[in-house]
Amino acid sequence: MSYRFAVPDEAEVVRAIEYEAAQRFATVGLTGIADARPMNVDFVRRKIEASEIIVAVNDTGNCVAFVMFARLAKRFYIEELDVLTTWSGRRIGARLIDEVAALARRAGVPQLVLSTFRDVPWNAPYYRRLGFSVIESERLDAKLRAIRAAHVARGLDETKRVFMYRDVTAADATG
Template sequence: MTIRAARQDELELLRTLESAAGVLFRSIGMTDIAEHPPPPLQLFEQARQAGRLWVTVDADDHPTGFVLVTLVDGAAHIEQISVHPDHQGQGLGRRMIGHVDAWAAEQGLPALTLSTFRSVPWNGPYYARLGFQELSPQKLTSGLTDLLAAETAFGLDPAERIFMRRSVAGQ
């Protein structure tokens, strides 16, 4: 498994991959999430140009997963991380988070943050096993508060959303 920067000609494929990965939500009754359209192509392109979009690829250099990072209040915020269902359960998500951690350390960033579903087994509990800790509402930075407001406006239940943070290795 290799992690490399995403190429421009792969961006539409990453949107398709995101849609495929979302199907798991249907199996737990979260149909709205499963059917939600992937992020716009422009978001992928902005992240790619900024050097904050990476893919895992198979032996044929075909993307099997991706991680898209933004900067929020001085931390590397994992905006989206997805692995195609055919490649899930192989540690690709964990490896991509490790890659982002190393990148963040090189950038001098102190932490990784993300928002996720509290009760979905492959979300909140998974990230906790990777060292992320839930942030109380009082510990949310202004940028994370803005993200929560945007998620709520989008229709996500704020009671089911959590923000998590972990220190960057070596920081």
């Protein structure tokens, strides 16, 4: 498996990975996520042009996963992490997180943050295993509260979600 920034002609591939990975949410009663349309292709292209999507590419050259992120002042916010279900369980998601952590470390950014479902096994429990900790709601800064408000506007039930953080360490510089 290799990891690199997505290239412009992979926008539709990223959207297909997102859609396929979202189907898993139907198994835990979150059919709204499974039924949702993939991200807007123009948005994905802008994220690719900004070097804010890293893909995992298998030995036949096919993208099997991606992580999308954005810089928020002194944090990198992981917006989405998706792995094709046939490739899950191989630590690809963990490696993609490590790639973002390495970028953050090189940029002098001390922390990764994300928002995820509290009780979905491949969400908050998974991120805990990767070293993330919960940010209590009263400790959310203005940027994270704005992200939460945007989630609510999109129809996400924020009572079932949690923000989490992981400090970037010197070990993350090796990526």
